[in-house]
Amino acid sequence: MFFLTILLTLLVASIPAIKAFGLTFFWGTTWDAAAEKFGALPFLLGTLITSFMAIFLCIPFSIAISIFLGEYFKEGAFPAFLRSSIEVLAGIPSVIYGLWGLFFLMPIVRTIEMQLGVTPHGVGILTSALILAIMIIPFSASIGREVVTLVPADLKEAAYSLGATRFEVIKNIIIPYARSGIIAGILLSLGRAIGETMAVTMLIGNSNFIPTSIFSPANTMASVIANEFAEATGITAASLIYVGLVLFLVTTLVNILGTYVIKKVALEASKEVT
Amino acid sequence: MNDHTTVRMIKDKAFRIIVILLACFSILPLLLILYFITRNGIAVINWEFLIQLPRPIGEAGGGIFNAIMGTGILIVLSSILSIPFGIATGIYLSEKTEGKIANIARLCVVVLQGTPSIVIGIVAYIWVVAPFRSFSALSEVSP
Numbered sequence: 001m002f003f004l005t006i007l008l009t010l011l012v013a014s015i016p017a018i019k020a021f022g023l024t025f026f027w028g029t030t031w032d033a034a035a036e037k038f039g040a041l042p043f044l045l046g047t048l049i050t051s052f053m054a055i056f057l058c059i060p061f062s063i064a065i066s067i068f069l070g071e072y073f074k075e076g077a078f079p080a081f082l083r084s085s086i087e088v089l090a091g092i093p094s095v096i097y098g099l100w101g102l103f104f105l106m107p108i109v110r111t112i113e114m115q116l117g118v119t120p121h122g123v124g125i126l127t128s129a130l131i132l133a134i135m136i137i138p139f140s141a142s143i144g145r146e147v148v149t150l151v152p153a154d155l156k157e158a159a160y161s162l163g164a165t166r167f168e169v170i171k172n173i174i175i176p177y178a179r180s181g182i183i184a185g186i187l188l189s190l191g192r193a194i195g196e197t198m199a200v201t202m203l204i205g206n207s208n209f210i211p212t213s214i215f216s217p218a219n220t221m222a223s224v225i226a227n228e229f230a231e232a233t234g235i236t237a238a239s240l241i242y243v244g245l246v247l248f249l250v251t252t253l254v255n256i257l258g259t260y261v262i263k264k265v266a267l268e269a270s271k272e273v274t
Numbered sequence: 275m276n277d278h279t280t281v282r283m284i285k286d287k288a289f290r291i292i293v294i295l296l297a298c299f300s301i302l303p304l305l306l307i308l309y310f311i312t313r314n315g316i317a318v319i320n321w322e323f324l325i326q327l328p329r330p331i332g333e334a335g336g337g338i339f340n341a342i343m344g345t346g347i348l349i350v351l352s353s354i355l356s357i358p359f360g361i362a363t364g365i366y367l368s369e370k371t372e373g374k375i376a377n378i379a380r381l382c383v384v385v386l387q388g389t390p391s392i393v394i395g396i397v398a399y400i401w402v403v404a405p406f407r408s409f410s411a412l413s414e415v416s417p
Contacts, residue, residue, distance in 0.1 A: 001378070003385045009397050064296030072293060085301045092307065100307045103314075134303045141300070165286040188388075195390025222392045229396065241396055248393045255388030256381070 003252065010245040017238035025242060031208040033228070038239040040246070042210045046218035047247075049211065050125055050200065051193035054132035055186060061133075062140035062189075063182065067170060069141075070148030083145075090138035098202030101131040106203070113215055123205035124217045131199050136189035143188065143262065147181025148174060150269040181265040187258035195251045197222040221247040 011018075021028065021038060028039015065086065073079040102123075109130075110122035151174050159169045175182075205217020206227055219227070221243050229240050326337030363379055370376045 002382045006389065006393070006397050009400050010393070013396075013400050061296050061300045064293045065300055067293050068297035072290065082297060082301060085304050089301075089304045092304075096307065096311070100310050104306060104310055137300055165282050167286040167289040168282070170289070191388050195388070195392070197390060197392040222390055225392050225396065229399070241400075244393050244396045247390060251388050251390055251393075252385050255384055259384045 006248060007245075010241055010248060014238050014242040014245050016235055017242040020235060021239070021242075025239075026246075029210055031224075033232075033236045036235050038235070038242075040221070040239075040243055042208055043219050043221045043224050043243060044246075045210060046125070046204065047194055047220040047222070049214070049218070050128045050132060050204070050220055051190055053125070053129035053214070054136060054193045055190055057129060057133035058137045058140060058189065059186065061137050062144055062185070065137070065141035066144030066148045066178075066182065067174070070145045071170060071174060072166075074149070086138045086141055089134070090142070094135065094196060094198040095202075097131050097135055098199035101127060101199060101203045105130055109215075116215075118213065118215050121205055121215065121217050123203050125204070125211055125214045127203045128200045128220070129214075131203055132193045132196055135196065135199065136193050139192060140182075140185040140189040143185030144178070144182045147178040147185070147262075147265055150181070150266070151177045152269075178265075180261055184258045184261035184265065187254055187261065191251045191254035191258065194254065195222055195247065197226050201226045 017025070017038065025038065025040050026044065027041050028037070029041050030037050030039055031042060032038075065082070069079055069083060105127050106122040109124070109127045110120045113120040113122070155173050155177065156169055159173050164172070200220055201223040204219055204223050206219055206223065207217040208219055208224070211218040225240050225244055225247075229237065232240050323337040324342065325339050327339055329336030363383065367376060367380060367383075
């Protein structure tokens with residue numbers, strides 16, 4: 001029901017923008033409040049690039065943590081420490097990530113940019129993607145750990161009894177078995193990365209143009225709403241709500257898909273045990 | 275021990291080391307954030323900072339009492355409003371795993387959990403803030 005209410009509210013409020021721009025909104029490249037011309041392509045691209053970069057950056061780490069906690073070290077002091085650190089990472093408010101990114105990541109990225117000879121903005125797509133990757137590692141890692149521990153012990157033992165090394169068991173038994181669960185975890189963290197607002201708004205650089213490289217400042221769907229909504233009126237507000245509607249639909253789709261896959265994995269695992 | 279076995283053992287060891295390294299590397303941001311916050315923040319926190327109001331820009335001193343109060347009021351209000359619904363839904367969903375209403379409720383929980391806070395913000399703005407603003411605009415004309 002909440003879904004329908006939110007959907008209807010956003011839909012009704014964005015009617016002026018939908019009437020004025022329709023589907024051209026999605027490939028319009030100018031966002032100009034003074035000329036009342038609105039196209040959301042820069043923000044769609046910004047969201048797409050930052051969240052997918054973050055996902056690719058986070059995959060090796062989250063899979064490593066899943067295997068570390070789910071297979072190599074299930075008990076002991078250090079794994080317990082790692083697990084609680086990851087829970088703490090998941091609980092840090094995003095504005096703190098943004099602040100830290102501004103004071104710690106931005107100078108590093110700026111140095112890299114100076115080394116490479118591009119304009120040293122410091123803020124931009126790369127910085128946002130890095131902070132997003134750090135923010136979503138806990139989510140994909142905790143889901144990954146759960147599905148890795150769901151792998152039946154008799155399957156693993158059968159492989160060990162054939163003389164497989166631990167690496168071969170992980171590569172041939174655990175990863176294939178847990179694959180859909182790991183993918184679901186990545187999908188859920190993708191949903192989070194797409195919707196992340198505060199940290200990205202602080203680090204993306206707020207430029208309403210199509211990004212030219214991974215170092216250039218940009219804007220994501222969430223950050224443009226956060227930046228402009230408070231002062232927006234009339235058609236500008238309606239266009240921002242239109243962006244919000246798209247954002248809502250995308251994150252909802254990704255989340256429902258991820259939850260569905262996780263449920264299916266858990267169901268299959270419970271069937272195999274009985 | 276032939277070569278084939280040795281290669282497999284080496285691969286096994288190498289993979290183990292990579293996993294341990296990557297997993298340990300992931301805690302680094304947490305340690306850095308904690309270090310950053312404590313190093314920059316601990317020095318300014320004292321009793322005055324916590325109970326005073328912010329002073330105008332340029333003036334030294336002042337505190338964050340209003341922000342603390344704001345956060346506190348917000349937490350209390352939102353907890354009062356949300357906890358009954360949350361617990362009721364949780365009990366219902368754990369008692370009733372099948373059925374139409376349970377499935378819809380579960381879907382709602384998933385959707386709400388995944389909805390970006392900025393979208394919720396827009397919805398709340400349309401519902402709550404916008405109507406009040408249109409009323410108060412009249413009174414703002416003659417201040």
